[in-house]
Structures are given as C-alpha cells and as structure tokens.
Amino acid sequence: MQTLDPLRPLDLVVRRFRDVLPPEAVITDPQRLRTYECDGLASYRVVPAAVVLPETAEQVRGIVATCAEHQVPFVARGSGTGLSGGALPHAEGVLVVTSRMRAIREIDLANERAVVEPGVINLDVTGAVAADGYYFAPDPSSQQVCSVGGNVAENSGGAHCLKYGFTTNHVLGLEVVTPDGELVRLGGDARDAPGYDLLGAFIGSEGTLGIVTGITVRLMRSPESVRTLLAGFDSTDGAGAAVSAIISAGVTPAAVEMMDALAIEAAEQAVACGYPEGAGAVLVVELDGPADEVEHTFAEVERHCREHGAFEVRVAADDAERAMIWKGRKSAFAAVGRISPDYIVQDGVIPRTALSEVLGRIARLSAESGVRVANVFHAGDGNLHPLVLFDGAEPGAAERAEEVSGAILDLCIEHGGSITGEHGVGADKVKYMGRMFTPDDLDTMQRVRCAFDPAGICNPGKVFPTPRLCGEVPGPRRGVHPLTEAGLADQF
Amino acid sequence: MQTLDPLRPLDLVVRRFRDVLPPEAVITDPQRLRTYECDGLASYRVVPAAVVLPETAEQVRGIVATCAEHQVPFVARGSGTGLSGGALPHAEGVLVVTSRMRAIREIDLANERAVVEPGVINLDVTGAVAADGYYFAPDPSSQQVCSVGGNVAENSGGAHCLKYGFTTNHVLGLEVVTPDGELVRLGGDARDAPGYDLLGAFIGSEGTLGIVTGITVRLMRSPESVRTLLAGFDSTDGAGAAVSAIISAGVTPAAVEMMDALAIEAAEQAVACGYPEGAGAVLVVELDGPADEVEHTFAEVERHCREHGAFEVRVAADDAERAMIWKGRKSAFAAVGRISPDYIVQDGVIPRTALSEVLGRIARLSAESGVRVANVFHAGDGNLHPLVLFDGAEPGAAERAEEVSGAILDLCIEHGGSITGEHGVGADKVKYMGRMFTPDDLDTMQRVRCAFDPAGICNPGKVFPTPRLCGEVPGPRRGVHPLTEAGLADQF
CATH class of the missing domain: 1.10.45 (Vanillyl-alcohol Oxidase; Chain A, domain 4)
Incomplete structure (x- = not known):
C-alpha cells in the first residue's frame, strides 16, 4: 500500500478514481506501471504516475473532468502500437488506457456504417462485417493489434490508402471528451454537416484535443476481385518509372509498394519470401474492383512493368500466393533486425514525381556517411519508410544514424513533401x-x-x-498599424 | 464626393484603402453598393458600407489587417451565388469581393493538382485541364458562374458528390488570411500533413475563419466512359426502392437524382425535357469509369430499375441525349418559377434508408397545410431539395411556407439527418x-x-x-467539482 499525500493534486485525483472506479481499473503499482512506459517507439520511455482503464464514455468523461479540476496532465493510449511516441506517458500524469472499451455498439449495413468504441481492434471491425461483404478500409500494418481509437488519433493509413485514403476518409462522426471533461459529438451521419468540420481537425490531432469514446466508421463493400503481382527490377529507377507510367495511364491501384535491394535481403533472411533473385528493387502492385475491370487493368499494369525493365513479373494465382507476396513486404520492418542490431524507422513523404531524385540523394547520404539505409515504401503516394541501420554498441553510431535520418526529412521538405506520412509527430518529430x-x-x-x-x-x-x-501564444495581433509596417506602405 | 468623418473607424479604413488600392478597387457609391446587397438568397438584403476588390493575396492581407486594426467587420464574397446568405454584407462593414483574383497560378499534371486563386470560376478549372484528360470534380449546379473560393467557403457539392465527395475531398492545401491579417498555409501537397488538419475545419466554415487567397486543388482523370439513363416510375416509393437496390448491390453511381411529379411538371413547362409521360417520379442515374466496367454495371442498374417498377427506361445514346436528360434536372429549381410565383429552396439530409418514410411525411405536411412542395434531390446520398411553393402576394402565404420549410428540417433532424446538405447555414439557417x-x-x-x-x-x-x-463563451470549465455534480457521484 502506498501513502498518498493529500496535498498533491495527483494523489487527490487517484483517490477519487479509487472511490469511483472498480479496483482493477486504477493502477499505481510501480511494477505494473512500467508496462506502459512506452508505445511502439521504444526509444522514449516515461513511467506514468497512474494508469486508469475506463469501460464507458461516462467514466472517461469523469476521469478527464477530475484531471481538469486538479490540472493534472493526462495522456490517452489505445493498443500502444504507435511509432512516434504519441502515447508516451507523462511522469506526473495519468495514462488513460482505452483497451477495455471494446464494444461494437451498432452495425448498420443499410447505411454502410458502424459505431465502435475506441479500444476495438482495427481488424475486428472488418471481422464483424466480412460475412456480409463489407470491410473497414484503413489497414496499418499493425491492424491485427492496433485500436480504432489509436487510428483516429494518428489518422492511420496503410498500404491501401493510395486508393482508399486514410482513417479521416472513413470516419463519419466521433463522440469525444474534450480536455475540460465535456462529452461532445463531432461530425455526424449525414453528409457535409453544418458548422465547423472539427472532425477533420480532431482526427490526426494525436491525442492533444481530447479523448475519443465512440467512432462512427464508414463500411466499404468488399471488392469483387483482388489481384496482386510482384515485379523484379534491376534498380529503384526502373521500378519508379514503372510506377509513374501506371499512374499516368490513369490507373489507381489499391496498393503500390516498393522495396530496395537491402530491404529485400532482410525480408529474404527473415521469411524466405522468394522474391526475384538479384533484384535491385521489387514492386508489389495490387488491383481491386469489379472482376472485368481488374482483369483488363491488370494486363495494362503488367505491360508497364515490362516496358520499364521488369525482368520478372509474377502474378499471384491464388490467395496463398498473394499472402506470400505480401509476407515479404509486411515483414520488412521487423526483418531489418536480422541484418542490423538497431535501426530507425523513418517516415517521410515526397511528391511521387521526385521519387528517383530523392532515392538518389538518400543513396549518396548513405555512401558519404557510411550509414546503411534500406528503403521500403508506399510508392504510389510517395510515402517513404527509410530504415536507417546502426549498431548501438558502436560509439557515435546512434548519433550518426539520427543525423542521416534527419537529413532524409530535410530532403523530403526540400522536395515539397512532409516529415511524416502516417506515423505522426508525437514526441519523436x-x-x-x-x-x-x-x-x-x-x-x-x-x-x-x-x-x-x-x-x-x-x-x-x-x-x-x-x-x-497558452497566454504566450501570440493572439490575433493588436495595435500594429498595417500601413506603417516596414515595406508594406505601398501594398499595405 | 462623400464626406468622410475621420472619427468613424469605417471611414478611417476606407481612407486607407483609397491611399493604397487602385481607385476602381474601392466602392462607396450607394448606387453601386446596392449591386452587392444580397447573394443567391435574395430574401435577405443588406447594403454594405464599402466594397473592395483586391487583386492579390497581399492586398487581401492588408485589407483584413486594416479592418482588424479598427475592429471593422468584413465579409468575403466570391461570385455571390450562395443559397444561404453566407455572403450577406454587414451594414457597417466591408465586403471583400474576390472576383478579380482569377489567376490559375500553376498546373502540375504529373502530381495531379493545380493552384488557383479564389475568384477562378469552378468550370474554368476543368476548362484549363480538360484537353489533357483531367477535371475538377465538385460540380454545384452553379458551376458555370460560382467561384472556387466560394466552393471552399461552403464546401460545395453537386450531383456527382455521391461518388466523388465534396470540395473538401478535392482541396489539398489553402493559403488563407486569418481574421487578424496573417497569411498562413493550411494543409499541403503531401498526404496526411503533420499538425492539425485545419484545412478541413476551414473548408465549409462559411467565411467565418478568414479569407482564402490560394487553393491547391486535386485534379482527377476524366473517366473513359460515362453513361446516363432516365427511368420513369409511378411513385417516389418505387424510385426510392430502386435506389436502395442499386446501392445495396455494391454499385456506386456517379450520380443518382430523383424528381417527383410536381418537379417534373415544372421542368416540362420550362424546358420541354420530354421526361416519361405520367411519371410520379423519375430517376437520373449516371455511371462513369472504365468502359468495360460501366457497360457491365449499367445493365445491372437497368435491371434494378425495371424490377422496382420502372415503366420506362431510356438510355442516352450520345452526348446530346445525355445533355437533354440533365437539362430537365438542372433546370428544376428555376423551372419551379413557372408554376409558382415564389418558392423556398430547402436543403436537408436524411439517411438514404429513410427516404420513403420522409417523403411520405412531407406529402402529409403538404396536404395538411395546403402548401405545395416539389421534391428534387440527390437520392444517392439522401440530400433533399424540397421546393416549397407560395404566392408572396397572398397574405400569410410566405409565413405558412416558411413553417412547412422548417417542419421539413425537423423531419430531417428527427431521422438522424442534417439541416443542410450543401447550401450551408449562412444567415438563413x-x-x-x-x-x-x-x-x-x-x-x-x-x-x-x-x-x-x-x-x-x-x-x-x-x-x-x-x-x-467571445469572453462569454464558456471556456473549459473551472472550479466544478466533478464528484459533487448531481447524479454523477457513482459514475463520476
């Protein structure tokens, strides 16, 4: 039993939690707290002061209102699979874990939507409606374990967001507890609701605007047909040119993924995926839709691959072959652990047209610094996932890797891109x-x-x-005479 | 020449505009000001104190900063085609008209985007890229005259937003002057930009969060094939059932429009569109996409129409026939002027599954009140446009029509819908x-x-x-003890 100092706001808050919540829903034991010290980005660790596991929206409302009352910081956490430290706890704060809020409140197939709680696992939404021919489109590679609440916080994407968009494109409404403990609704079931679209601002706000307690998701019809091919190229240049040709032809594949030689090597070692031998790059291209259309377009995609130098094009004949093609791609991050003791998973975006140029610059950065970089990416929308390899045991190696990693983000910005495509800013960026x-x-x-x-x-x-x-954030400017500002005399 | 009283903030502001802007860009002549007294919703009229016509983002910034300095209200206006009075001027304020900002700053086909100024006409974006096989998807029926800036303010839709979404789905980034005169960028070219998605909040904020000065729009590939049919039914019930069957089958038409008997009658009188005689309802269904897919799906749509009682299905053989089908639909609002001296264009949303129920209730409302209602709507996504007919010369008629119109919105809310689908709240709602x-x-x-x-x-x-x-808006609550709030003692 720990002693609670009644003068500390944190202790007051915990005492109230204990009064109201079931005993197993409030954790303050240091050993058990340690479980929550990081999310998927294990390089940042902070043990929270307390963990609560609410089961209802009303409990979340009460927890947040209590924290607000005593000005105690709080952080929301779903499954803890995020890669930017967005769910990193606060040492003097409360971690609100939503994993017990797992009810699918409603499924309304006629209107193609469902209402789920934030702790529901991404893939379980699809599981609940698959037999009826529907699915939930956002598919981060962690989809077997990540929560829909976390998807909302991070606006998660996945391999198929080239065609289907991000979480923000598949959420119709939210029930949210604002940081002062009010339960409000954002968005709604109807199209283009009046008032401000705060739904969009909330989705992807990385837990800084409140905690989501209910999510109305859009359900999509499962495609009639899905076809997948794997193409081997000599270099990323050839593969990149094939991607440009496919998109320029007006084809929108469900997914276009690229891996370079080092990433292929890692995947081979880890899962023996049997990718084309000696390939400098592979493309995984998936098409989905009505069978006739897919058939027709698939032939076109094959042709573009061959015309841009694919020396081998392998088409999945059945679901097992399709799974094998994806296995290599999906294992790539973890597989890199086979060829390097440590690595940074970077996440940046560039315009698709800058792919070749940026990959060349990354190769030069790597050569100059002696830091190996494996590239795995969503090629269709220019979302790079460079894996920057290093050995933490070697003095200065982590710092050099961090430097190369940052330089890659500078390249992205320089080319009109972004410092994160889907992992978020969190604590890390x-x-x-x-x-x-x-x-x-x-x-x-x-x-x-x-x-x-x-x-x-x-x-x-x-x-x-x-x-x-907040008092220090410059508010709307006052007392500045626009006509006397230097240089604005003619043009205001 | 008017006398300017140097003590009035408004006069100070106008004097500064005259010092800095070209003479023809500042209007204070009462006769000319009257041109701007209303937008497309002519039932609300206010003459602005001054009108300015900036040509650059920097001029907009200066105008807004000057207004902010002197706390003078301002209202932005594009082409003035809005239907909710969103651009209704302020009697003591400045109307900022963006119609001179008509440059298409950049077209980047490789990355499928263009940067346009707010005064650019919607259809001119498509005009600039059509020869290259691209188009700008949002298509409000005013698209020949409405501005892209206005589309952003209202988050405009159109007949084809069932498949392609609203303006918010086709804008990648904005350059915006905030109400204190800062020029900022929202969103960006890269996917899922970090930070808050204020782009979504700004789009559809109806001019209340600032003035847009530059818009990065998404360009879409023109579909390979477009096919359109017109189906005549005995009643809206049959037509509604056909719509449900089509959507349930997993088909997403580009557009599904419905008109009832009264709307058909008006359109016939106005443009002699030759819709099926004696129809209680017509459906216009349009499919687009790859030719093979469209062909295949079109047959399916025809079958659903016939199975749900269509007594005539007419397929457009060429562009001329297609235009004729759309002519009836697109003229419907104006055409109602032929059968009634006055009318209210209502705009509400219901879940698609409630179509039949709500149409029945509207018919009952109409019968009970003696107020005629013609229905024209985007049936695919449940966006109703009831046209409430009245004769303003008849005492009390306008009030009765307004009452029926409001009761229709109550029906929409009651069925889980919304008070506006695409026209906005503005002054009207x-x-x-x-x-x-x-x-x-x-x-x-x-x-x-x-x-x-x-x-x-x-x-x-x-x-x-x-x-x-703003000081009166309850901020995040303070000093409320959550545990002592009535009824929350157990559950917070």
Whole structure:
C-alpha cells in the first residue's frame, strides 16, 4: 500500500478514481506501471504516475473532468502500437488506457456504417462485417493489434490508402471528451454537416484535443476481385518509372509498394519470401474492383512493368500466393533486425514525381556517411519508410544514424513533401516541426489547441515544438498599424 | 464626393484603402453598393458600407489587417451565388469581393493538382485541364458562374458528390488570411500533413475563419466512359426502392437524382425535357469509369430499375441525349418559377434508408397545410431539395411556407439527418442550429471561432445562433467539482 499525500493534486485525483472506479481499473503499482512506459517507439520511455482503464464514455468523461479540476496532465493510449511516441506517458500524469472499451455498439449495413468504441481492434471491425461483404478500409500494418481509437488519433493509413485514403476518409462522426471533461459529438451521419468540420481537425490531432469514446466508421463493400503481382527490377529507377507510367495511364491501384535491394535481403533472411533473385528493387502492385475491370487493368499494369525493365513479373494465382507476396513486404520492418542490431524507422513523404531524385540523394547520404539505409515504401503516394541501420554498441553510431535520418526529412521538405506520412509527430518529430512550418502556421495550430486545452494538460509535449503557456501564444495581433509596417506602405 | 468623418473607424479604413488600392478597387457609391446587397438568397438584403476588390493575396492581407486594426467587420464574397446568405454584407462593414483574383497560378499534371486563386470560376478549372484528360470534380449546379473560393467557403457539392465527395475531398492545401491579417498555409501537397488538419475545419466554415487567397486543388482523370439513363416510375416509393437496390448491390453511381411529379411538371413547362409521360417520379442515374466496367454495371442498374417498377427506361445514346436528360434536372429549381410565383429552396439530409418514410411525411405536411412542395434531390446520398411553393402576394402565404420549410428540417433532424446538405447555414439557417446541436457542441465550435476571431469581425452573424462576445463563451470549465455534480457521484 502506498501513502498518498493529500496535498498533491495527483494523489487527490487517484483517490477519487479509487472511490469511483472498480479496483482493477486504477493502477499505481510501480511494477505494473512500467508496462506502459512506452508505445511502439521504444526509444522514449516515461513511467506514468497512474494508469486508469475506463469501460464507458461516462467514466472517461469523469476521469478527464477530475484531471481538469486538479490540472493534472493526462495522456490517452489505445493498443500502444504507435511509432512516434504519441502515447508516451507523462511522469506526473495519468495514462488513460482505452483497451477495455471494446464494444461494437451498432452495425448498420443499410447505411454502410458502424459505431465502435475506441479500444476495438482495427481488424475486428472488418471481422464483424466480412460475412456480409463489407470491410473497414484503413489497414496499418499493425491492424491485427492496433485500436480504432489509436487510428483516429494518428489518422492511420496503410498500404491501401493510395486508393482508399486514410482513417479521416472513413470516419463519419466521433463522440469525444474534450480536455475540460465535456462529452461532445463531432461530425455526424449525414453528409457535409453544418458548422465547423472539427472532425477533420480532431482526427490526426494525436491525442492533444481530447479523448475519443465512440467512432462512427464508414463500411466499404468488399471488392469483387483482388489481384496482386510482384515485379523484379534491376534498380529503384526502373521500378519508379514503372510506377509513374501506371499512374499516368490513369490507373489507381489499391496498393503500390516498393522495396530496395537491402530491404529485400532482410525480408529474404527473415521469411524466405522468394522474391526475384538479384533484384535491385521489387514492386508489389495490387488491383481491386469489379472482376472485368481488374482483369483488363491488370494486363495494362503488367505491360508497364515490362516496358520499364521488369525482368520478372509474377502474378499471384491464388490467395496463398498473394499472402506470400505480401509476407515479404509486411515483414520488412521487423526483418531489418536480422541484418542490423538497431535501426530507425523513418517516415517521410515526397511528391511521387521526385521519387528517383530523392532515392538518389538518400543513396549518396548513405555512401558519404557510411550509414546503411534500406528503403521500403508506399510508392504510389510517395510515402517513404527509410530504415536507417546502426549498431548501438558502436560509439557515435546512434548519433550518426539520427543525423542521416534527419537529413532524409530535410530532403523530403526540400522536395515539397512532409516529415511524416502516417506515423505522426508525437514526441519523436517535435524537433522537425519548425523546419516544415512557419511560426505563423504553428501559432495558428496552437490557438486551436489552446481553445480546447488552455491549461495544457491534454497530452502535453507532443506535436508542438516549443511548449509554452497558452497566454504566450501570440493572439490575433493588436495595435500594429498595417500601413506603417516596414515595406508594406505601398501594398499595405 | 462623400464626406468622410475621420472619427468613424469605417471611414478611417476606407481612407486607407483609397491611399493604397487602385481607385476602381474601392466602392462607396450607394448606387453601386446596392449591386452587392444580397447573394443567391435574395430574401435577405443588406447594403454594405464599402466594397473592395483586391487583386492579390497581399492586398487581401492588408485589407483584413486594416479592418482588424479598427475592429471593422468584413465579409468575403466570391461570385455571390450562395443559397444561404453566407455572403450577406454587414451594414457597417466591408465586403471583400474576390472576383478579380482569377489567376490559375500553376498546373502540375504529373502530381495531379493545380493552384488557383479564389475568384477562378469552378468550370474554368476543368476548362484549363480538360484537353489533357483531367477535371475538377465538385460540380454545384452553379458551376458555370460560382467561384472556387466560394466552393471552399461552403464546401460545395453537386450531383456527382455521391461518388466523388465534396470540395473538401478535392482541396489539398489553402493559403488563407486569418481574421487578424496573417497569411498562413493550411494543409499541403503531401498526404496526411503533420499538425492539425485545419484545412478541413476551414473548408465549409462559411467565411467565418478568414479569407482564402490560394487553393491547391486535386485534379482527377476524366473517366473513359460515362453513361446516363432516365427511368420513369409511378411513385417516389418505387424510385426510392430502386435506389436502395442499386446501392445495396455494391454499385456506386456517379450520380443518382430523383424528381417527383410536381418537379417534373415544372421542368416540362420550362424546358420541354420530354421526361416519361405520367411519371410520379423519375430517376437520373449516371455511371462513369472504365468502359468495360460501366457497360457491365449499367445493365445491372437497368435491371434494378425495371424490377422496382420502372415503366420506362431510356438510355442516352450520345452526348446530346445525355445533355437533354440533365437539362430537365438542372433546370428544376428555376423551372419551379413557372408554376409558382415564389418558392423556398430547402436543403436537408436524411439517411438514404429513410427516404420513403420522409417523403411520405412531407406529402402529409403538404396536404395538411395546403402548401405545395416539389421534391428534387440527390437520392444517392439522401440530400433533399424540397421546393416549397407560395404566392408572396397572398397574405400569410410566405409565413405558412416558411413553417412547412422548417417542419421539413425537423423531419430531417428527427431521422438522424442534417439541416443542410450543401447550401450551408449562412444567415438563413442560424435559427435551426440549436435544433441540431447541443449547447456544448455549439460552444466547442465557438471556441474555435474565438481562437481565430476573438473580436467577432469576420463574417459576423452567420452560422452561430446566438452571437455573443467571445469572453462569454464558456471556456473549459473551472472550479466544478466533478464528484459533487448531481447524479454523477457513482459514475463520476
């Protein structure tokens, strides 16, 4: 039994939790707290002061209202699979874990939607409606374990978001507890609801605007036909040219994935996926839709691959072969552990047209620094996942890898891209936000955050580079005479 | 020459505009101001105090900064085709008209996007890229005259948004002047940009969060094939059942439009579109995509129509016949002027599955009140456009029509729908917002508005039902002890 100091706001909050929640829903035992010290980004670790496991929206509301009352920071966590440290706990705060909120509240096939709680596992949504010919489209590679609440926080994508978009394209409405403990609804079932579309702002806000307690998701009809091919190329240049040709022809594949030689090597060692021998790059292209259309377009895709130098094109004859093709791709991140003791999973975006140029620059960065980089990416929409390899036991290696990793993000920004495609900013990329956004851009976002969370207790320290009190965020400017600002005399 | 009183903020502001802008860009002559007294909703009229016609983003920034400096209200206006009074001027304010900002700044076909200024006409975007096989998808029926800036403000849809979504689904980034005169970028070219997705919140905010000065739009490949049919039914029930059958079969038509007997009668009188004689309802169904797929699916759609009682199905053989089918539908609003001296264009949304029930209730409302209602709607996504007919010369008729019109919105809300599908809240539907949202929901939106516009000078009086000073919006609650709130003792 621990002693609770009644003067500490945190202890007051925990005492209230104990009064109201079932005993097993409040964790303060240091051993058990350690389980929650990190999410999928294990390089950041913080043990939370307390963990709560609510089962209802009303409990979440109460937990947040209690935290707000005592100005105690709180952080929401789903399955803890995020890769940017978005669910990294606060040492003086409460971690609100939604894993017990697993009810599928409603399935409405006629209107193609379902209402789920935040702890529901991504793949379980599809599981609940697959027999009726429906599925939930967002498919992060963690979909067997990640939660829909986490998908909403991170606006998760996946291999198929080239054609189907991100979580934000598949959520119709949210029930949310705001940082002051109000339960509100954002969006709705109807198209283009009146008022502000705060649904879009909330999705992908990485837990900084509140905690989601209910999600109305859009269900999609399962495609009549799915076909997958694997094409081997001498180089990423050839594979990249094939991707450009496919997209320019007006084809939108469900997925277009690329792996370079080092990534292929790792996958072979890990899962013996049997990718074309000696390939400098492989493409995985998947088409889905009505059978006639897929058949017709698939022939076109094969032709583009061959015309751009594919020396082998293998078409999956059945589901087992299709699974084998995907196995190589999906195992790539973990597989890299076979060829390097440590690695950083980077996540950046570039315009598709800059693929060849940026891959060349990454190769040069790698050669100059002696740091190996394996490339796995969603080629169709220019979302790179460079894996920066290093040996943590070697002095200075981690720092050099971090430097190369950051330089890759600079390349992305320089080419009009972004510092994250789907993993989020979280704790990890806070330091890069200033490279991508102007201070005015960031202040505009901060004003929204402050409108929801003026005390700064909702997932503090994430997303924004310079944590400051809301009173310090420049509000709308006052007392500046626009006509006397230097250089604006003629043109205001 | 008018006398300017140097003590009035408005006069100070106008004087500065005259110092800086070309003479023809500042209008204060009462005769000319009258041109701008209303938008497409002519039942609300207010003459603005001044009109400015900026040509550059920097001029917009200066205009807004000057207004902010002197706390003078301002309202943005594109082509003035909006149907909810969103561009209704403020009598003591400045109307900022973007019609001179008509440059298409950039076309980037390789990355399927273009950057346009807010005054660019919707159809001109398609015009600029059609020869290369691309188009801009949002297609409000005013697309020959409405501006892309106005589309962004209203999140405009159109007949084809069933398949392709709204403006918000086709805008990748915005350059925006915030209400304090800062020029910021929202969204971006890369997928899933980090930080808050304020792009979504801005799109559809009806001019209350700032003025857009540049829009990065997504370009789509023109479909290989487009086919259109017109089906005549005895009643809206049969037509509604056909729509349900088509959607349930997994078909997503580009458009599914329905008109009832009264709307057909009006269209016949106006444009002699030759719709099936004696029809109680017609459906216009359009499919687009690869030729093989369209061919195959089209046969399926025809079958569903016949199985649900279509007594005539007419397939457009060529573009001329296709245009004729659409002519009836597109003329319907104006055509109603032939059969009634006055009418209200209503805009509400219901779940598709409630179509039959709600149409029945509207018919009963009409019978009980003696007010005729013609129905024209985007049946595929349940967006109704009831046209409520009346004769303004008849005492009390306008009030009765307004009452029926409001009762229809209540029906929409009751069935889980919305008070506007695509026309917006503007000045017109402010009074209905409280029926759809709880005070907590509205306060959440108000907080965002106040974060951008604490002085309340940016399109004041629109969207929100109870205009109040930002200091009066309940901020995040303080000092409320969650455990002592009535009824929450057990469950917080």
